[in-house]
Amino acid sequence: MRRIDKRLPGDCTRRDALQLIGGMAFAGFLGNDSWSQTKGIATTQGDKRLIVHSASPHNAEPALGDLMGNWITPLESFFVRSHGRETPELDAAAFRVSVEGLVDRPLELSMSDLAALPQAEAVATLTCAGNRRREHNAVRAVSGVQWREGAIGNARWSGVPLAEMLKRAGVKSSAKHVWFESVDQIEDHGQTFPFGGSIPLEKALADHNGTPGALLALRMNGKALSSDHGFPVRTVVPGYIGARSVKWLRRIVVSDQPSPNHFLADVYKLVTEDTKLAQVEAGPIYTFPINAAICEPVAAASLKTGRQRVRGYALPPGNGTTISRIEVSSDSGASWQTAEILSPVAPYCWVLWEAAVSVDAVTRDLIVRATDSTGLIQPEVVPWNMKGYLYNAWHRVPVSVAS
Ligand code: MTE
Numbered sequence: 001m002r003r004i005d006k007r008l009p010g011d012c013t014r015r016d017a018l019q020l021i022g023g024m025a026f027a028g029f030l031g032n033d034s035w036s037q038t039k040g041i042a043t044t045q046g047d048k049r050l051i052v053h054s055a056s057p058h059n060a061e062p063a064l065g066d067l068m069g070n071w072i073t074p075l076e077s078f079f080v081r082s083h084g085r086e087t088p089e090l091d092a093a094a095f096r097v098s099v100e101g102l103v104d105r106p107l108e109l110s111m112s113d114l115a116a117l118p119q120a121e122a123v124a125t126l127t128c129a130g131n132r133r134r135e136h137n138a139v140r141a142v143s144g145v146q147w148r149e150g151a152i153g154n155a156r157w158s159g160v161p162l163a164e165m166l167k168r169a170g171v172k173s174s175a176k177h178v179w180f181e182s183v184d185q186i187e188d189h190g191q192t193f194p195f196g197g198s199i200p201l202e203k204a205l206a207d208h209n210g211t212p213g214a215l216l217a218l219r220m221n222g223k224a225l226s227s228d229h230g231f232p233v234r235t236v237v238p239g240y241i242g243a244r245s246v247k248w249l250r251r252i253v254v255s256d257q258p259s260p261n262h263f264l265a266d267v268y269k270l271v272t273e274d275t276k277l278a279q280v281e282a283g284p285i286y287t288f289p290i291n292a293a294i295c296e297p298v299a300a301a302s303l304k305t306g307r308q309r310v311r312g313y314a315l316p317p318g319n320g321t322t323i324s325r326i327e328v329s330s331d332s333g334a335s336w337q338t339a340e341i342l343s344p345v346a347p348y349c350w351v352l353w354e355a356a357v358s359v360d361a362v363t364r365d366l367i368v369r370a371t372d373s374t375g376l377i378q379p380e381v382v383p384w385n386m387k388g389y390l391y392n393a394w395h396r397v398p399v400s401v402a403s
Contacts (some may be wrong), residue, residue: 035106048228049076053145057082058228061150064295068311071343071352072123073153075221081128081151081242082227083195084184088248092232097216101179101254111232114218115169121212122377124238124348126245127152127288129268133388142388149293149395152313154350157236158219161212162252163205171201171254178204178214179259180235180246183371189264189292196261197244197268199237199286201254208320211348212239216249238319238348241288241390243268258284271386287318290378291392294325294372295365297399305403308359310339312395313350314370320347325371328355330363333380333394339368363401369394 050060056084062077092111099107109117128151136142162178181196199214206213217225225231230247237244243263258264270281292314297303308330314323322345327336339355357366369378382393 014372047076048078048080050080050255051150053147056085058087059145061147062153064148064293065299067150067153068295068352071349072156072221075118075223075226075229078153078155078220078229079128079151081130081145082184082228082247082274083186085187086184087227088183089227090183090232090248092279095232095250097233097249097252099165099169099254100251102172102175102256103166103254104172105168107165107169109165111218114160114216114233119158120161120164120210120212120215121156121158122238122348123154123156123237124211124236124343125152125154125348125350126232126236126242126322127291127315129241129243129285129389132290132385132391134295135393136384136388136390137348139384142384142386144388149295151242152315152350155220156222157215157217157268158222159215159217159233159236161207162214162216162235163207163212165216166204166254170256174256175201175254176256177201177254177258179248179251179253179255179261180244181251181253181261182246182248183250186262192264194250195221195246195263196259197246198255198261199240199244199258203237203240203286208238208347209362213237224236239288239320240286241268241318242376244286267387268389269387270389272383274386285389288315289322289390290317290370290372290376291315292378293395294328294367294368294397296365297366297397299397300399301397302400302402303359303363305360305401307356308366309354310357310366310368311352311354312368313352314368315350316347316370317376318348318374321372321374321376322347323351323370324340324373326351326353326355327369327371329367330357330359332364333367336369359399359401361401361403363399365396365398367396379380 053059061079066077131151134146177198179198203213234247294312296311326339339353343352
């Protein structure tokens with residue numbers, strides 16, 4: 001089977017879209033990507049099949065070929081991005097989530113209280129702001145986890161819409177932001193504090209044609225969250241960078257200010273100069289940009305002259321548009337061929353695509369670029385930024401071609 005059925009955008013929030021795209025003919029888990037072979041593979045936590053950047057904090061991403069089999073990324077291939085050295089192992093029976101701040105009725109809810117509230121489902125792609133970070137190094141080295149193109153995955157999340165919780169708590173008219181605070185403890189510059197952040201109240205209350213602006217997710221792909229992904233409850237904010245989807249969620253605070261938490265106030269910002277002024281002037285990142293990557297063939301693959309199957313993903317920007325076109329070039333951008341979209345097309349969700357392109361002796365690399373439903377085209381180049389965030393230039397995979 002080659003194709004998964006294409007559905008109307010809204011359908012993806014309600015149906016199980018776990019479908020085999022077919023052709024699971026990957027060259028084994030590691031493929032021919034020599035980088036993969038030099039890294040460890042985590043097998044201990046939740047039977048993950050990931051390439052580990054660091055075990056503690058746990059940061060790991062799949063081999064790219066493993067992203068190609070399913071529109072809904074299986075748990076074993078879903079990247080993990082954690083800032084704390086310890087992954088919290090929480091007792092769901094004792095765990096409580098509070099709603100405080102500018103509300104009429106502060107709440108403290110157990111996991112069974114949450115399960116008894118109206119539930120919703122959202123298929124949404126989670127991607128780290130640092131996905132593709134290492135490509136920034138071509139301009140100037142960036143520190144941080146050297147993510148390749150695998151800090152991304154698409155999941156079916158279910159739980160309680162944040163708007164439902166806020167409705168029960170009664171939001172005061174002065175409220176503007178909703179803060180999230182976790183239990184994990186992050187050490188930085190001699191201080192220890194929990195991971196957190198905030199989103200604008202409008203996003204928290206939004207309903208995008210049935211997709212909640214934010215969800216308190218209890219389940220991922222139909223199962224309770226694993227510890228790595230935030231058990232027993234996390235936020236999922238469709239369209240926003242992964243950092244706003246706070247795992248092991250303990251406190252929700254309604255405020256008239258954005259959260260002062262380090263990860264909103266200082267970390268996830270686009271800073272182009274290493275000065276204190278540039279740092280404080282930069283605002284927090286919320287939505288992710290349009291992006292696309294080639295997952296097969298992998299970098300440095302040796303190809304034969306002729307038709308070559310090229311596969312990958314494309315992500316619409318997080319403002320609610322959809323992907324409308326994906327183009328692949330095998331002649332350094334002189335000509336482009338439109339790829340076939342093989343998956344559902346929906347806001348906040350990636351699409352998986354495939355193209356058969358001609359490669360010959362002049363082919364130096366394969367390039368992909370995506371366009372969204374407003375005509376926005378992925379940029380050819382992007383400005384460098386210090387923290388290596390939001391890299392979304394045309395994705396180029398160097399290859400060699402033998403006749
Ligand atoms: N939540 C907590 N509590 N601690 C974290 O370190 N990392 C964030 C976000 N939520 C993080 C967190 C970041 S940067 C990303 S990209 C996503 O979780 C990754 O989610 P995942 O590990 O489930 O893939």
